[in-house]
Amino acid sequence: MTLRLYDTATRAVRDFVPLHEGRVGVYVCGLTVQSEPHVGHVRSAVNFDVLRRWLLASGYAVDFIRNVTDIDDKILARSAEQDRHWYNLAYDMKRELDRAYDALHVLPPTYEPAATGHVPEMVELILLLVERGHAYAATDGSGDVYFDVRSWPSYGELTRQSVEDMEPAADADPRGKRDPRDFALWKGRKDSEPPTASWPSPWGRGRPGWHVECSAMAGKYLGDAFDIHGGGVDLRFPHHENEQAQSRAAGHGFASYWMHNAWITTSGEKMSKSLGNSLLVPAVLQRVRGIELRYYMVAAHYRSTVEFSFEALEEAASAFRRVEGFLARVPVASPGDEVAASLPERFTHALDDDLATPVAVGAIHDTVREGNRLLGEGDLAGARRAAGEVRAMLDVLGLDPADPHWTSGGAADDLTPVVDALVHGLLEQRAAARASKDFATADAIRDRIKAAGVEIDDTPDGPKWSIATDAR
Incomplete structure (x- = not known):
């Protein structure tokens, strides 16, 4: 089956x-590194990490670029509120973001360009747009430069809007614009802004607009035309609409496919700092492990x-702990180089169908159930094959618990939830054996648990476990 993707x-x-x-x-x-990342922020990174992993498993080489916006109106405003240098705020928040990505096993990009490191490329792109008649310098002395949306007949094609139906762009003072929908490519420095937040340009000192940053960085590392442009659904307009317009107006093919992940909401609203309902990643990881939070995100369609x-x-x-419990009972070798060949057909068809991860996760659980059945029947070879398929599928999704990232402490997880998952998996198998009156198997499982230094107490509320005193 050929990989099929939903193109926005x-x-x-x-x-x-x-x-x-x-x-x-x-x-x-x-992300724009203005504040600590919450779980809504990192969903996009996890979703596109799955895309990248599937492309790699499908045999492609992948040039994966994910930028960082480290200069922006919001960064300047927040740093002023905190009475600190804007670049210090951006640097600290970038480090927090890196920790969040690592906790969720998001692979590092091929390159991660920062906006402040690519101002010359942005100025070059703006000059090209001015030369081609698609951009103009404001005549009000502000030093601003705008994209002329009326000069590009295809403006609005990504989101299927007409210019007349659009709200005025709110990224600069409208007095210097020919049309209120024109958006800023370059923002002249204001006296209220720190001198360090500006760069020289043909229009005077200033800084780039948000939209031109991504166009310039994408072009530098992927060329004038590339395959996939992704991001959150909230970026479709105006950010991605403006990116496409200015890039194609400059004569570049730009993205062949546009992909957008949906929001994580709380009480029906987009999770954001402004709503005060954000859940910071470190706080959430006090409740669950990083691998479990990743599973939660992957299990939903992007x-x-x-x-x-x-x-x-x-x-x-x-x-997810039930999956781990099964794998703990049937140890297998690492999938190694044969991962793609050992993936069940239902799983591969699901990911080829616009990354249908709910179906793919369902295939994992179906295989776990089959493996447990085989294990209960004493078919160890069959159970090992099932476990190998489970490991291979988890590996593609970045969820293999035997991956060195999860086992080496790279995600800074506490070991207690891991032990809990393994013990509960054995307890579930023991309960199933007792329910079927297979008391010999139930006793064997109990002895295996005890031999590992774990005490089991059968209570009216179900079995409870603890580390035996002599095992500490």
């Missing part, structure tokens, strides 16, 4: 055909809105 531009699922055989260029809009609750998160964590 055409609003259809279509076959993925890379521009260059065997190699895929992906650009994902990263285009589906997720209504966050700790109850749902705990349910997802319990489901």
Whole structure:
């Protein structure tokens, strides 16, 4: 089956055909590092990490670029509120973001360009747009430069809007604009802004507009035309609409496919700092492990809105622990180089169908159930095959508990939840054996648990476990 992806531009699922055989260029809009990341922020990174892993498992080489916006109106405003240098705020928040990505095992990008390191490329792109008649310098002395939306007949095609139906762009003073929908490519420095937040340009000192940053960085590392541009659904307009317009107006093919992940919401609203309902990643990781939070995000389709609750998160964590419990009972070698060949057909078809991760996760649990059945029947070879398939599927999703990232402490997880998952898996198998009156198997499982230094107490509320005193 050919990989098919939902393209926002055409609003259809279509076959993925890379521009260059065997190699895929992906650009994902990263975060503006103004504050600590919450779980809504990192969903995009996890979703596109799954895309990247599946492309790699499918045999492609992947050039994966994810930028960092480290100069922005919001960064300047927040740093002023905190009475600190803007670059110090951006640097600290970038470190927090890196820790959050690492906790969720998001692979490092091929390159992670920062906006402040690419101002010359942005100025070059703006000059090209001015030369081609698609941009102009404001005549009000502000030093601003705007993209002329009326000069580009295709403006609005990504989100299927007409210029007349759009709200005025709110990224600069409208007095210097020919049309209120024109958006800023360059912002002249204001006296209220720190001198360090400006760069020289043909229009005077200033800084780039947000939209031109991504166009310039994507072009530098992926070329004038590349395969996939991704980001959160809230970026479709105006950010991605403006990116596409200015890039194609400059004569660049830009992105062949546009992909957007949906929000994580709380009480039906987008999770954001402004709503005061954000859940910072370190706080959430006090409740569950990083691998469990990743599973929670991966189990939902990337285009589906997720209504966050700790109850749902705990349910997802319990489901993942059942998978771990099965694997703990049937140790297998690492999938190694044969991962793609050992993936069940239902799993591969699911991911080829616009990354249908709910179906893929269902395939994992089906295989776990089959493996438990085989294990109960004493078919150890069959159970090992099932465990190998489970490991291979988890590996593609970044969820293999035997991955060195999860086992080496790279995600800074506490070991107690791991032990809990393994013990509960054995207890579930013991309960099933007792329910079927297979007391010999139930006793064997109990002895195995005890031999590992774990005491079991059968209470009216169910079995409870603790580390035996002589095992500490």
